[in-house]
Amino acid sequence: MTAGAETARVWGGRARLGLIVPTTNTVNEAEWAAMRMDGVTVHSARMPLHAVSAGDDASGLPAILVETIGQLTPAQPTSLAYSCTAGSMVTPAEAMPAAMSALAELPCTSTAAAIVAALETLKAGTVAIATPYHDALNTQSKSFLEDCGFSVTSIQGLGIGAGGPDEFTRIARLDTNTVRDHAIDSFRRGPADVLLLSCTDMPTLHLLDELEQILGVAVLSSNTATLWRTLQLSGVEADIDRAGKLLAARGTS
Numbered sequence: 692m693t694a695g696a697e698t699a700r701v702w703g704g705r706a707r708l709g710l711i712v713p714t715t716n717t718v719n720e721a722e723w724a725a726m727r728m729d730g731v732t733v734h735s736a737r738m739p740l741h742a743v744s745a746g747d748d749a750s751g752l753p754a755i756l757v758e759t760i761g762q763l764t765p766a767q768p769t770s771l772a773y774s775c776t777a778g779s780m781v782t783p784a785e786a787m788p789a790a791m792s793a794l795a796e797l798p799c800t801s802t803a804a805a806i807v808a809a810l811e812t813l814k815a816g817t818v819a820i821a822t823p824y825h826d827a828l829n830t831q832s833k834s835f836l837e838d839c840g841f842s843v844t845s846i847q848g849l850g851i852g853a854g855g856p857d858e859f860t861r862i863a864r865l866d867t868n869t870v871r872d873h874a875i876d877s878f879r880r881g882p883a884d885v886l887l888l889s890c891t892d893m894p895t896l897h898l899l900d901e902l903e904q905i906l907g908v909a910v911l912s913s914n915t916a917t918l919w920r921t922l923q924l925s926g927v928e929a930d931i932d933r934a935g936k937l938l939a940a941r942g943t944s
Contacts, residue, residue, distance in 0.1 A: 706732075713737070726934050738755050752791065770799065771800075773799070805921070820887045822846065829848045
């Protein structure tokens with residue numbers, strides 16, 4: 692066998708994306724699979740939800756995240772994403788990705804940092820937000836984006852999680868009409884440059900093009916932002932149909 696044959700990859704020749712999702716999440720991997728690109732593979736690991744706080748080891752990251760990164764790095768991903776919206780909302784936005792990158796020795800992002808980068812690429816000064824969350828998480832999300840320099844014109848949640856984290860499995864079961872109506876109502880309460888559908892476990896991919904046509908602005912989801920940024924860090928231009936303006940824009944700035 693030649694050296695060239697040993698190093699050639701049948702799968703993942705363009706990029707191998709590492710993906711960390713919460714254990715309860717059943718939507719993120721499905722939506723990324725639906726947005727597949729030739730030569731790009733996704734390799735995922737699962738970790739329990741954790742509180743947003745200072746890390747409890749020398750990296751500054753939660754110990755469970757450190758452990759999960761260690762499960763993925765042997766697969767030699769070209770970039771890695773921690774795909775949990777609320778769980779990654781720490782400021783500055785790049786603090787968590789920087790700590791992850793130092794640990795994993797490869798380019799990393801988090802959903803929160805990816806959303807910030809995507810909003811900047813879309814030149815959004817204002818953002819309206821639709822979430823499935825309860826008020827406490829919505830307040831956290833609003834404060835995070837305002838700390839990052841954006842004006843939040845509206846943030847509306849569906850109240851899931853108010854009774855405890857056991858409720859979070861309800862998010863993936865939200866039906867299309869509920870999500871569509873919630874998104875439109877959230878935007879119309881405070882029109883903005885971009886509508887953000889926040890939560891990696893809320894099924895939104897099939898609605899993005901429709902919502903962009905109805906509202907006349909870019910519509911971004913936690914999953915599209917995270918995929919876009921993870922591809923970008925692997926040096927791959929996004930070129931995906933029916934997934935919203937961001938992924939169709941071929942942006943790699």
